[in-house]
Amino acid sequence: xxxxxxxxxxxxxxxxxxxxxxxxxxxxxxxxxxxxxxxxxxxxxxxxxxxxxxxxxxxxxxxxxxxxxxxxxxxxxxxxxxxxxxxxxxxxxxxxxxxxxxxxxxxxxxxxxxxxxxxxxxxxxxxxxxxxxxxxxxxxxxxxxxxxxxxxxxxxxxxxxxxxxxxxxxxxxxxxxxxxxxxxxxxxxxxxxxxxxxx
Amino acid sequence: xxxxxxxxxxxxxxxxxxxxxxxxxxxxxxxxxxxxxxxxxxxxxxxxxxxxxxxxxxxxxxxxxxxxxxxxxxxxxxxxxxxxxxxxxxxxxxxxxxxxxxxxxxxxxxxxxxxxxxxxxxxxxxxxxxxxxxxxxxxxxxxxxxxxxxxxxxxxxxxxxxxxxxxxxxxxxxxxxxxxxxxxxxxxxxxxxxxxxxx
Amino acid sequence: xxxxxxxxxxxxxxxxxxxxxxxxxxxxxxxxxxxxxxxxxxxxxxxxxxxxxxxxxxxxxxxxxxxxxxxxxxxxxxxxxxxxxxxxxxxxxxxxxxxxxxxxxxxxxxxxxxxxxxxxxxxxxxxxxxxxxxxxxxxxxxxxxxxxxxxxxxxxxxxxxxxxxxxxxxxxxxxxxxxxxxxxxxxxxxxxxxxxxxx
Amino acid sequence: xxxxxxxxxxxxxxxxxxxxxxxxxxxxxxxxxxxxxxxxxxxxxxxxxxxxxxxxxxxxxxxxxxxxxxxxxxxxxxxxxxxxxxxxxxxxxxxxxxxxxxxxxxxxxxxxxxxxxxxxxxxxxxxxxxxxxxxxxxxxxxxxxxxxxxxxxxxxxxxxxxxxxxxxxxxxxxxxxxxxxxxxxxxxxxxxxxxxxxx
DNA sequence: TATGAATGAGTATTCATTCAT
DNA sequence: GATGAATGAATACTCATTCAT
Numbered sequence: 140x141x142x143x144x145x146x147x148x149x150x151x152x153x154x155x156x157x158x159x160x161x162x163x164x165x166x167x168x169x170x171x172x173x174x175x176x177x178x179x180x181x182x183x184x185x186x187x188x189x190x191x192x193x194x195x196x197x198x199x200x201x202x203x204x205x206x207x208x209x210x211x212x213x214x215x216x217x218x219x220x221x222x223x224x225x226x227x228x229x230x231x232x233x234x235x236x237x238x239x240x241x242x243x244x245x246x247x248x249x250x251x252x253x254x255x256x257x258x259x260x261x262x263x264x265x266x267x268x269x270x271x272x273x274x275x276x277x278x279x280x281x282x283x284x285x286x287x288x289x290x291x292x293x294x295x296x297x298x299x300x301x302x303x304x305x306x307x308x309x310x311x312x313x314x315x316x317x318x319x320x321x322x323x324x325x326x327x328x329x330x331x332x333x334x335x336x337x338x
Numbered sequence: 339x340x341x342x343x344x345x346x347x348x349x350x351x352x353x354x355x356x357x358x359x360x361x362x363x364x365x366x367x368x369x370x371x372x373x374x375x376x377x378x379x380x381x382x383x384x385x386x387x388x389x390x391x392x393x394x395x396x397x398x399x400x401x402x403x404x405x406x407x408x409x410x411x412x413x414x415x416x417x418x419x420x421x422x423x424x425x426x427x428x429x430x431x432x433x434x435x436x437x438x439x440x441x442x443x444x445x446x447x448x449x450x451x452x453x454x455x456x457x458x459x460x461x462x463x464x465x466x467x468x469x470x471x472x473x474x475x476x477x478x479x480x481x482x483x484x485x486x487x488x489x490x491x492x493x494x495x496x497x498x499x500x501x502x503x504x505x506x507x508x509x510x511x512x513x514x515x516x517x518x519x520x521x522x523x524x525x526x527x528x529x530x531x532x533x534x535x536x537x
Numbered sequence: 538x539x540x541x542x543x544x545x546x547x548x549x550x551x552x553x554x555x556x557x558x559x560x561x562x563x564x565x566x567x568x569x570x571x572x573x574x575x576x577x578x579x580x581x582x583x584x585x586x587x588x589x590x591x592x593x594x595x596x597x598x599x600x601x602x603x604x605x606x607x608x609x610x611x612x613x614x615x616x617x618x619x620x621x622x623x624x625x626x627x628x629x630x631x632x633x634x635x636x637x638x639x640x641x642x643x644x645x646x647x648x649x650x651x652x653x654x655x656x657x658x659x660x661x662x663x664x665x666x667x668x669x670x671x672x673x674x675x676x677x678x679x680x681x682x683x684x685x686x687x688x689x690x691x692x693x694x695x696x697x698x699x700x701x702x703x704x705x706x707x708x709x710x711x712x713x714x715x716x717x718x719x720x721x722x723x724x725x726x727x728x729x730x731x732x733x734x735x736x
Numbered sequence: 737x738x739x740x741x742x743x744x745x746x747x748x749x750x751x752x753x754x755x756x757x758x759x760x761x762x763x764x765x766x767x768x769x770x771x772x773x774x775x776x777x778x779x780x781x782x783x784x785x786x787x788x789x790x791x792x793x794x795x796x797x798x799x800x801x802x803x804x805x806x807x808x809x810x811x812x813x814x815x816x817x818x819x820x821x822x823x824x825x826x827x828x829x830x831x832x833x834x835x836x837x838x839x840x841x842x843x844x845x846x847x848x849x850x851x852x853x854x855x856x857x858x859x860x861x862x863x864x865x866x867x868x869x870x871x872x873x874x875x876x877x878x879x880x881x882x883x884x885x886x887x888x889x890x891x892x893x894x895x896x897x898x899x900x901x902x903x904x905x906x907x908x909x910x911x912x913x914x915x916x917x918x919x920x921x922x923x924x925x926x927x928x929x930x931x932x933x934x935x
Numbered sequence: 936t937a938t939g940a941a942t943g944a945g946t947a948t949t950c951a952t953t954c955a956t
Numbered sequence: 957g958a959t960g961a962a963t964g965a966a967t968a969c970t971c972a973t974t975c976a977t
Contacts, residue, residue, distance in 0.1 A: 175966090175967070175968090176967075176968060176969085177966095177967075177968090187968085187969080187970095188969090188970080188971080190969095191968090191969065191970075196968075196969075197967095197968070197969095
C-alpha cells in the first residue's frame, strides 16, 4: 500500500477536516485578516489549490466555522429551554444547568467560540439571539412568581450575555474555573444579590 | 496671519485633528483592516503624504485613538474611587454614580469606545485593568461589611465589566436607555438579586 | 458485449466523441480562454483525467476541431474546382454552386466554423488558403474572356472571402437567408455590379 | 535638474499615455489573454501599482482602447455621410472618398483597429453599427436612381463591411496597397461588376 | 476505461508607505 | 505644510495537468 508516503492522502474528507481544524486554530488566535491561506495550507501539508478544492474562498471557510459554532449553540439552547411548571426550589439548579451547558460547549470548542462569539462580525447577531432566548426563558418564570415582577428582563438577559462573555474569556478559557462553578456563581449572585442579608 | 493663502486655512494642527476624527469614525465602524489610509485622507481632503506628516503609520494613528480612550477611562476610574468610611446607605448611589460616569464617558465618546473597548486587541487589556480597578473598589467595601464576605470579588468585577460592555452596546449606544438609568438598573440587580423577596 | 457494466455504456470512443462535441460547442461560443476543461468534463459527465486519456492537452482538442473544419473545407473546395472550357453562360451558376457548397458546409457545421473560420488564430491561415483557391479559380476564367482582363484577381478573391465571412455571420447563422440565396446574391452583385443599367 | 534620473517622471499623464500605447501594441498582437499586466508595466518601465494608478483593471484599459477606436470610427462615418442631391457622376468618387477615409483611419491606427475591429468581442457590435451606417447611406442613393432598385442594401452593406475587413488585413496592413487604391478598387468592382462588357 | 485527490505555475490586484519637489 | 507620482511586498485565487489506484 501507499508507497512513497503520499502525505496522508486517504480520503479528501480528511484533508478538508484538517484544513478546517487548522483554520479554526488560526482564525481564533490571529483573527480573519492576519490568517493567511498560505499559512493554513502549509500547516496542513497541502498546497494552495487543495484548499480551493474544499472551500470556495477564505471567507467561506471562515463562515463555515461560524455556522458550526452558531449551530452548536442554538442546538444547545433549544434543548435547554426551561420547562415551566416545575417547583420553585428547582429553579436555581435548572438555570445553573443551562448555563453550565453553555460554558461546557464553549470550553469544548474554544476556537470556534473565539471566532463565533468574540471575533466575527456575526458574533453580535449570535449574542443577540442568545439574549432573546434567555429573555424568553426568564419571562416564562415571571408568571410563576419566581422573580420580582418589575424586573426588566431584556436588561437582565443582556447582563447575562455580557456575563457569560466575560467569564468565558477570563475564567473559563484560562482554566481558572470550570463550567459548573462559573454557572453556579452567576446564578447565586444574580438571584440573591451581593448584599449581606441583614434583618 | 496666514500669508500665501493656505488651502482651507488649515493650520497643520487642524489637518491632524481632522484626520484623527475621521480615523476614529472609520476605525470604529469598519475596523482596523477595512479602514484604508486612502479613504481617510480623501475624506479629510488631504493627500497621502500629508497623513504621514502627522502620523508615523496606520498602526500609530490607531494606537493614538486607543490611548485617548484608555487615558480618558482611567482618568475617570481614578477619580471615582469609592471612598471608604462612608455610611452604609450611600453605597448604592455611590456605585451608581461611578457606573454612570463610565456610561456617560462611553456615550460621549462612542467612536473611541468602539475602538478601545470593543474592536482593538488592546481592548482586552483595558477591560482587564477596569476589572482590577472595580475589584479593588469592591474589596474595600467588604471590610466594612457591606457585602457578603464569601463573595468572589474577582468574579463579580468581571461580571460587572461584561455587563458594562454588553449594555453599552445594546442599550446605551442605540439610545434605548441613558447612562444613569442603566447604571441604577445594574446596581439594583446586583445588590438585591432577582428573586422576589419572600419572608 | 460490455461486461462489468460500464457506466452509461460509454465505450471509450463515445466518451471521446462526446467530449469533442461539447468542446466544439464551448469553444465556439466562449472562445479558447473562457472554455475550461473543468466545464467540458462536467458537461460530458466524466472526470478530468478521462479528458487526458483522449486528448493530450487543451490545445490539442482545440486543434483537432480546427483540423476537422480545415479538412472539411478543403475537401469541399477541392471538389468544386471550376472546370475550364465550359460554356460561357453556365459560369454564374457554377460559381453560385461553389459558394452554395461553402455556405451549406458552414451552416451544417456552425460550431466548427465559428472556431476554425472566426475565432482561432489559424483562421487567418485558412482564409488565406481559401483566398488562394478562389483566386486560382477566377484566373482560369480570365483566359477564357469571362472577366475583364484588368481585374486584380487577388483583390477580388479577398473580397469574396470577406464577403463569405461577413454574410455567414450576419445572414447565414441567424437564419435570415439560406446558402443558395446568399450565394446567388453575391454572384449577381459581383458579376454585374450595383449600377442601374443605362444605355 | 532631476538628478538620479527619475525615469521620465514628468507628468503622470505621460505614464498613462505610455501604458496605453504599449497596451495597444500588446493587445493588438497577443490578444487579451496573452497580454500580461506584468509585461505591460515592464515595457513601460514602471511597476505594477503604477498601472493601477491609471487604470482600474486589465479589462478597463482594454475597453478604453476599444472605445478610442469606436469613437474614432463613428466620428469618421458621421462626418462622411453621403450628401444626397449631388450629380450622378460624382457618386463613385464620393463613395471612394468615404472608404478611403476609413482605410486611412485604420492604417493610421493599426493597433487600435486590430483590437476594436478584429479581436475584441465588441468588434461584432462595431461592425454591425458600421453596416447600418453604410446601408443608410446606400439607401439614400436608391431613391435617386443611382442603383438598381431591386438590390438588397442590407446584404450589400454587409458585403462592404466584410470587404473592408478583409482587405484591411490582407492588403492595407501589409502595405500591399494604400487606402485610396483599395477604396477605388472596391468601388469600381461593386459598381460595375466583374463581367467583361459585351454588347 | 476511469477516477479521487492533489499540485506547479502563474496573475491580477491591493495597500501602506516614500521620494523629490 | 503639502503634493504628484511612484513602489515594495504581499495575497487570494485559477487552471491545466498528473499521480496512484
